[in-house]
Amino acid sequence: MKDEKLVRRLKDRDETALEELLRRFGPLMRYIIAPILPGEQDREECLSETVMTVWEKIESYDPEKGNWTTWLTAVTRNGALNKARSLRRRETQELTPDIPSPGPTPEERVIQQEREAALVEAIQYLGDRERMLFYRKYYYRQSTAQMAAELGMTQRAVEGRLYRIKQKLRKRLGGDGDA
Amino acid sequence: MRKEPMTERDFDLLLETSLPEAPPSDVTKWVNPWRTAMDRILVGFALKGITLHFFLLQYILPAIGSVLLLLGFRSLRKENLWFRLCYLISVFQVAETLVCLVANATIYSGAVNRFLLGYAVPLLGVNLIQLLCFWLGFRAVRKKAGLAPGAASAFALLVWSAIISWLGLLEVGNMPLLIGGIILVLYLCILRCLWVLSTRLDEAGYAVRAAPVRVEDGLVVKIFAGVLVVGMAVGYAFFDSYPMAWTPAVETGHQEIKDHLVELGVPEQVVNDLTEEDLAACEGALQVIVEQQRNHDVNFYGDELLVSELAIQLDEDTWKLIHHFWWENDPGFYGMEGIQIWPAYRQGEGWAQAGDWTGQLLHDRDGQAYTAHYYRLGEETYTSQTIFWGEQTSTDVFAEFSLPKEGENHRGYVAYDVQEVREGWVADSWLNYIHQSSKVQYPVRTPVEYRKSGSWSNHPYTMVQTALQFRVEEGTAKRF
Numbered sequence: 001m002k003d004e005k006l007v008r009r010l011k012d013r014d015e016t017a018l019e020e021l022l023r024r025f026g027p028l029m030r031y032i033i034a035p036i037l038p039g040e041q042d043r044e045e046c047l048s049e050t051v052m053t054v055w056e057k058i059e060s061y062d063p064e065k066g067n068w069t070t071w072l073t074a075v076t077r078n079g080a081l082n083k084a085r086s087l088r089r090r091e092t093q094e095l096t097p098d099i100p101s102p103g104p105t106p107e108e109r110v111i112q113q114e115r116e117a118a119l120v121e122a123i124q125y126l127g128d129r130e131r132m133l134f135y136r137k138y139y140y141r142q143s144t145a146q147m148a149a150e151l152g153m154t155q156r157a158v159e160g161r162l163y164r165i166k167q168k169l170r171k172r173l174g175g176d177g178d179a
Numbered sequence: 180m181r182k183e184p185m186t187e188r189d190f191d192l193l194l195e196t197s198l199p200e201a202p203p204s205d206v207t208k209w210v211n212p213w214r215t216a217m218d219r220i221l222v223g224f225a226l227k228g229i230t231l232h233f234f235l236l237q238y239i240l241p242a243i244g245s246v247l248l249l250l251g252f253r254s255l256r257k258e259n260l261w262f263r264l265c266y267l268i269s270v271f272q273v274a275e276t277l278v279c280l281v282a283n284a285t286i287y288s289g290a291v292n293r294f295l296l297g298y299a300v301p302l303l304g305v306n307l308i309q310l311l312c313f314w315l316g317f318r319a320v321r322k323k324a325g326l327a328p329g330a331a332s333a334f335a336l337l338v339w340s341a342i343i344s345w346l347g348l349l350e351v352g353n354m355p356l357l358i359g360g361i362i363l364v365l366y367l368c369i370l371r372c373l374w375v376l377s378t379r380l381d382e383a384g385y386a387v388r389a390a391p392v393r394v395e396d397g398l399v400v401k402i403f404a405g406v407l408v409v410g411m412a413v414g415y416a417f418f419d420s421y422p423m424a425w426t427p428a429v430e431t432g433h434q435e436i437k438d439h440l441v442e443l444g445v446p447e448q449v450v451n452d453l454t455e456e457d458l459a460a461c462e463g464a465l466q467v468i469v470e471q472q473r474n475h476d477v478n479f480y481g482d483e484l485l486v487s488e489l490a491i492q493l494d495e496d497t498w499k500l501i502h503h504f505w506w507e508n509d510p511g512f513y514g515m516e517g518i519q520i521w522p523a524y525r526q527g528e529g530w531a532q533a534g535d536w537t538g539q540l541l542h543d544r545d546g547q548a549y550t551a552h553y554y555r556l557g558e559e560t561y562t563s564q565t566i567f568w569g570e571q572t573s574t575d576v577f578a579e580f581s582l583p584k585e586g587e588n589h590r591g592y593v594a595y596d597v598q599e600v601r602e603g604w605v606a607d608s609w610l611n612y613i614h615q616s617s618k619v620q621y622p623v624r625t626p627v628e629y630r631k632s633g634s635w636s637n638h639p640y641t642m643v644q645t646a647l648q649f650r651v652e653e654g655t656a657k658r659f
Contacts, residue, residue: 023325027385031212067204074201115197135206138194149389150212152254152396166190 003068010058018051028069029076035142036080042087050079077139122172130165137162212254213320213384217377219251220313223269224336225370227306228343229363235621238280245269245276246403248309250396257390259323261316268309273403275302280407283622284414286421286515292622303344310337324383332372339369415618420514420581421554428541428548433458440491443467449487449503449592454539457594460499465492468656473507474643483507486610488647490656496599497533500647502610503592510582510589514615514639517626518578521609523597523647525574529604534596536576544586555579556593563633577627599651605659607648616641 006024009017029047037043053075061071123131133151136142144162148155185193208214226244230237252266275295282291295302314333321327343362394402431437436458437450444467453461470488489501500523524530536558540551560574582589597606613626617639624632629640648659 024382027324027383031385066201067207069207070201070204073207078200112197115193116199119194119197120199132206132209134194135198135202136210138191139198139202139206140210141195145391146389149391150215150254152215152250152392154393154395157395166187166194169194170190 004063007058007061007063007068010055018055021054022047022051025072028072032073032076032140033080035140035146036077036084037087042083046080046083049083050076053079118173119169122169125172126165126168130161130168133158133161134165134169208381211381211384212389213387214377214381216251216254216387216389217384219247220255221370221373221377223247223251224310224313224373228336228340228366228370238283238621242276242280242407245273246400249273250399253392253396253399254389255316255387258387259316259319261312261319264312265309265316268305268312271305272309277403277406277410281410281414284411285418286623286625287418288622289625289628299347303347307337307341307344310340313337320383320387324386326383332369332375335369336373339366414623419618419623421579423540423551423554423581423583425542425549425551425583428550431455431458433462436462436464440464440467443491444469445489445491446471446487448505448590449489449501452503452539452541452590452592453501453594454537457499457501457537460493460596461491463493465494466656467491468647468649468658470645470647470658472645484510484612484614484643486612486643486645488608488610488645490606490647490649492656493596497596498599498606499594499596500606500608501592501594502608502645502647503590504610504612505588505590506582508587510614512614512616512618513582513584514618515626516580516582516615517613517630518576518593519611519613519627519630520576520578520593520595521607521611522576522595523606523608529599529601530597530606531600532595533598536593536595538578538591538593540580540582540589540591542583542586542589544583549583549586551580553578553580553591553593559627561631563631577630579625579627603650603652605648605650607646607659609644609646612643612645613640614643615639 002024006017006020010021026047029050030043033043033046033050037046054072057075061068065071123134126134133147136147136150142150144155144158147153148158151158153161202210223244223246226240226247229240231240248269249266249272252262252269255262256266257263279291279295282288310333314337317333339362431451431453433455440450440461441447443464446469450458468490472486472488474484474486483506485505485507487501487503487505489499489503491499491501493499502518502520504518522532524532536556538553538556540553542549556576556578558574558576560572562570562572564570576593576595578593580591593610597608599606611630613630615626620639626640649656650659651657
């Protein structure tokens with residue numbers, strides 16, 4: 001109910017709702033941004049940019065398609081990944097300023113969609129704990145140390161489990177199964 | 180053309196870039212540094228907060244609760260000072276739980292629990308400190324997340340626990356059903372509020388930093404379970420009977436006294452089992468009363484326990500009362516044995532105690548007799564709850580011992596002297612022989628603890644009861 005009220009206020013262009021968004025969901029957004037962006041300043045910039053993105057894209061949020069936290073997670077992660085990409089591009093351009101950045105072609109987009117569907121299906125065959133670990137690693141981009149601490153495991157155990165998950169996925173996706 | 184296998188790095192990149200933009204909703208719910216820890220803590224408190232006295236749940240649930248609290252607070256221990264204190268307390272509680280659970284599988288169960296009962300106030304205090312720290316830690320997390328400190332439900336749990344602890348210390352055991360029901364409902368309400376608060380705190384929980392661990396949660400649970408299982412197995416295997424010091428028996432002298440007692444009617448077996456001191460005390464015995472009772476199938480193994488009750492008049496007023504038992508064949512199970520005697524002087528009228536309690540244990544092996552002192556023999560005053568008479572304080576004589584699996588003719592006796600202080604009063608001395616017939620019991624209760632508890636359930640003990648009753652009329656003893 002609280003989330004719905006906040007979304008309503010954002011959709012009604014109530015600027016004070018941004019404060020509540022930052023107060024209530026700032027920790028979540030920081031939690032998602034931190035593993036993707038190592039620099040503290042970049043993280044804070046990304047947080048501000050994400051809040052603005054939420055403000056701009058709030059109309060695209062449809063509760064029928066998913067809950068608020070999931071939507072906010074996706075928006076924040078995209079913002080952090082874009083920020084990381086632009087930072088990398090900036091570094092690369094500083095070294096080779098003449099290389100243009102290529103976008104995906106329509107054919108690449110179709111391949112990407114097929115890959116997504118195949119991977120999502122393959123992930124369904126993982127156990128719940130494996131699935132959570134997979135998402136932590138490949139969606140949230142969390143470090144082994146962070147995953148280990150939050151899951152009450154040693155880093156070595158996390159690495160071992162991730163290795164086994166990858167083996168399973170390789171087989172399921174038609175790969176060779178060996179690294 | 181041979182296809183190049185994909186490298187680990189390429190496969191990682193493929194996985195990273197092939198995921199949909201939005202994760203499933205259950206993933207967003209559980210990828211949180213706070214939720215798992217908080218769930219464990221709340222379930223831990225819930226399991227430790229209520230004691231259910233059936234199916235061993237009074238042991239199982241708090242043990243699981245202690246481990247869950249340990250794992251939960253271990254994850255949050257670096258978040259703030261209060262959670263760190265909670266963690267340290269939970270380590271102590273797990274150790275205490277382990278000691279109690281393992282001790283409960285030994286004959287020292289009662290002693291350990293009585294020892295801990297002596298520290299009930301500090302131990303309850305530690306529990307309350309943990310709840311206080313939990314409340315303060317909860318507030319600190321909310322504050323860190325920019326929320327109002329609040330956490331009234333955590334404080335309510337603290338107050339509830341304080342009240343329950345206070346009632347426990349006052350030994351308010353049999354509270355009216357209605358009040359018990361209200362307390363239970365209150366407790367469930369508090370837990371429900373805490374649960375809701377914890378869910379709301381998910382937003383703040385993202386600010387929590389989980390502490391790294393060297394030993395995995397799963398391994399912690401396995402270590403706990405392993406220590407418990409091994410400890411209990413060792414307890415049942417090596418600490419399930421009293422340590423007895425058996426030594427070869429030395430042939431007693433006093434042949435004249437022995438012959439005299441046999442002449443008076445004392446069974447030869449009993450005469451031969453008496454110690455030098457007891458034999459010497461019987462010099463010049465005047466008369467004897469003997470009662471014998473053969474108890475069949477005490478242990479359902481076809482075993483027979485022959486109990487001989489003797490009263491030997493030593494002088495005009497003094498009598499030596501002897502309760503002698505003899506396993507004529509295999510007792511069936513060798514665990515703990517106990518003797519409870521209601522002495523003839525317990526009424527305080529007619530007869531008075533006139534000496535110390537004596538006795539010994541014997542058995543034969545390879546043609547040699549072995550003897551041992553009782554593990555414990557003496558008077559004890561205790562309070563027990565009885566259904567008909569309520570709380571009762573009694574002073575009885577108890578003997579505790581174990582018999583060796585080796586050998587045969589396991590036997591022994593307990594003796595004491597009484598003095599007739601009023602003529603015509605009946606002397607009645609009762610023997611309750613308690614025999615352990617099975618190893619299966621948790622927690623382990625000694626025969627004496629079983630008798631003192633006033634329990635209606637016999638398991639795993641069987642009891643044989645005999646009595647020696649006589650009255651002296653004009654210098655002659657007559658069975659009553």
